[in-house]
Amino acid sequence: xxxxxxxxxxxxxxxxxxxxxxxxxxxxxxxxxxxxxxxxxxxxxxxxxxxxxxxxxxxxxxxxxxxxxxxxxxxxxxxxxxxxxxxxxxxxxxxxxxxxxxxxxxxxxxxxxxxxxxxxxxxxxxxxxxxxxxxxxxxxxxxxxxxxxxxxxxxxxxxxxxxxxxxxxxxxxxxxxxxxxxxxxxxxxxxxxxxxxxxxxxxxxxxxxxxxxxxxxxxxxxxxxxxxxxxxxxxxxxxxxxxxxxxxxxxxxxxxxxxxxxxxxxxxx
Numbered sequence: 001x002x003x004x005x006x007x008x009x010x011x012x013x014x015x016x017x018x019x020x021x022x023x024x025x026x027x028x029x030x031x032x033x034x035x036x037x038x039x040x041x042x043x044x045x046x047x048x049x050x051x052x053x054x055x056x057x058x059x060x061x062x063x064x065x066x067x068x069x070x071x072x073x074x075x076x077x078x079x080x081x082x083x084x085x086x087x088x089x090x091x092x093x094x095x096x097x098x099x100x101x102x103x104x105x106x107x108x109x110x111x112x113x114x115x116x117x118x119x120x121x122x123x124x125x126x127x128x129x130x131x132x133x134x135x136x137x138x139x140x141x142x143x144x145x146x147x148x149x150x151x152x153x154x155x156x157x158x159x160x161x162x163x164x165x166x167x168x169x170x171x172x173x174x175x176x177x178x179x180x181x182x183x184x185x186x187x188x189x190x191x192x193x194x195x196x197x198x199x200x201x202x203x204x205x206x207x208x209x210x211x212x213x214x215x216x217x218x219x220x221x222x223x224x225x226x227x228x229x230x231x232x233x234x235x236x237x238x239x240x241x242x243x244x245x246x247x248x249x250x251x252x253x254x255x256x257x258x259x260x261x262x263x264x265x266x267x268x269x
């Protein structure tokens with residue numbers, strides 16, 4: 001099974017760099033992402049494992065994520081807040097939504113001068129009668145308060161000010177983020193040509209990724225017949241179809257469909 005690389009050990013093994021690239025997912029959904037070789041951030045379980053494995057070392061968390069599962073982000077945030085050594089967060093290109101919550105755990109938060117930070121209200125999917133809708137509404141209000149707490153601890157802004165910023169879905173460049181207290185420093189190091197190209201490419205993705213299906217990667221083949229354009233099934237059927245095509249899979253197509261059917265988490269992305 002595909003295993004993404006999250007961790008780099010640098011500076012004579014005294015500092016560990018952990019990357020948060022792509023969607024922030026819970027422990028169960030991370031397995032699905034790995035199966036379809038889709039990029040994702042480390043799950044809370046794997047993140048805590050990396051911290052335990054490197055106790056006593058300084059941690060640098062590099063963020064390049066549009067957000068994801070708010071509870072997974074809260075778990076990673078808490079693990080970093082409780083870590084007993086220095087934690088530095090570096091926002092490489094974007095820390096949006098749930099990813100911005102994780103960023104608040106840094107004792108020092110540094111942001112690239114061409115990066116962006118975004119905060120907004122949490123959202124979810126719900127179904128049922130008016131009682132169920134009211135329960136979902138109350139849950140979202142409570143979850144918003146927990147997110148405000150993370151921002152408040154870092155910025156010292158009032159809860160009312162932070163709530164208003166979230167209501168308006170506020171996008172910030174590095175200079176605005178520093179002015180409001182969301183970050184501590186703007187990276188003044190000279191950007192290499194390669195880094196600029198990478199950041200520009202990442203920022204371009206925003207136009208075609210926000211509403212793009214998660215698992216729509218087509219298998220590459222040297223067979224000319226396989227290069228012909230075919231119409232993909234939509235929605236959950238994409239996952240089931242791809243699972244059925246992959247005979248050596250570690251989970252069945254029925255299991256994949258069941259997991260997606262249960263995929264009703266609260267999102268902050």
